Amino acid sequence: MSHLIFAVAKKTKNAETATDPNDFIVHSDYNTLKIIDQGVSDISIPANTPFTDYLVPHGLEARPLLKAAMREASLPEVVFPNNNTDNVSAYLSFGSLNADYINMIFRIANAHPTDAITAHIGWILFEIPL
């Protein structure tokens, strides 16, 4: 490799000879997915609500890569979108996850016939491509 690099190899690997990206903890030739913001949003989903988009502003004015997980209040499990989560959660379903230039968009349904239920959404926003 002719250009200069910064590389930190995993234990038992040699940073000067290894070529597999998986042998490195950090390698300046490979980008790392940097987290630019992280948080939890609590959203109250009204009773008997079909899949509906709930918007949470991210303030980035760009479309970020977004990951999220949901925990229904009072339940000990965390579920992920697009994942048949209605089979786990008692009432809430986490249908999909998206983001536009303004908002994070969580699509959630509540099957409870009479009670609103709070969805705790843990989210991670990643760097925005140049």
Added chain:
Amino acid sequence: MAQVIKKVAASLDDGYWAGAWLNNTSSLGIGKNGLDQTVYAAMRFLDISVPQGATITSAFLRITADETKSDNILFRIKGIAEDNAGNVSSDPAGRSRTSAGVNWQINGQTNGTTYTSPDIKTVIQEIINRGGWGSGAALALITEDNGTSMGAFGTIGRFKAFDTSSTLCAELEINYTDPVGQVSITKSLQYAVLKTPVITKMLRYSIKDMELNPVPFRGVKIAKPGHNALNTNNPNAFTFHSGFNTLKYWLNDHHTLHVSHGIGVIYKDVSYIEHDLGFFPYAEVVAKDELMPAYQPLGRVQLGSGAARSFYYYLTTSRLYVVAEGYTGTLAGDDYDVDFYYKIFKNNMGL
């Protein structure tokens, strides 16, 4: 350990109050006048190159007598509580002061003799700890009544001002140690330079960056080709930037769930992987059964004859659960393996 020694460097950077604020005088008065009024002085020191968060191990103010007098003066030294202190061209009495203060008593003064204060590190530390402080900023001190007595009426000491002597005017000495993180990172990089000469140039650049910009950034950043690590803030311009968290692998493996049921059975088979993190981590899981050509994100797999399979996952604070769920249909039973490929990241989702 590092040291900064600075003298007052301009006429408007020292002065004292004696009925009115005076800048262009030969001396600075400190004490009490015949009207029992406090005579106080202030002085500003430029370019204090102490990084924010540094630990002040000791600090001293030195003033040199401009007259020989027998007056015993008692006073207190405080800092002017500003991120980058302005000059003292006007009376600084109304400017905010540090809560820390140090009493100083000088019993008599001999012209030309320099007097060193008690350790005023608490005063300096309070200013260095300010959120807006930056290395290279200006720092100002002010004297005041010590809260009990500033000596008898008319006991005033006189000390050389900048307008009398640019070499014997007030001097500030600060001894400090660097913020811990910066030092440890710098040292580890220097060690790496010694051990791995191949990457020396880039590491030296990082060290230089940290030395030149000790306050705005402490850590390691490596820019992508075409970007300058010193003048860009976009995280996407860096292949690595220690100021941003990343997803961190904790567990990364395959887990097979065997499913076997007869005709016409609705089933839900569950298995789990222990992670024991004690919080809800982030996770990614893909799956593949014998019908799928490749691993794919989880979801519903619709088969023929009304049969269906669903694969999904969920987390608790100690386990990652994987599930195979379905209906075998009316024509035949099901006997297959699902291979779940999972990555659990040691990132707390805060849930």
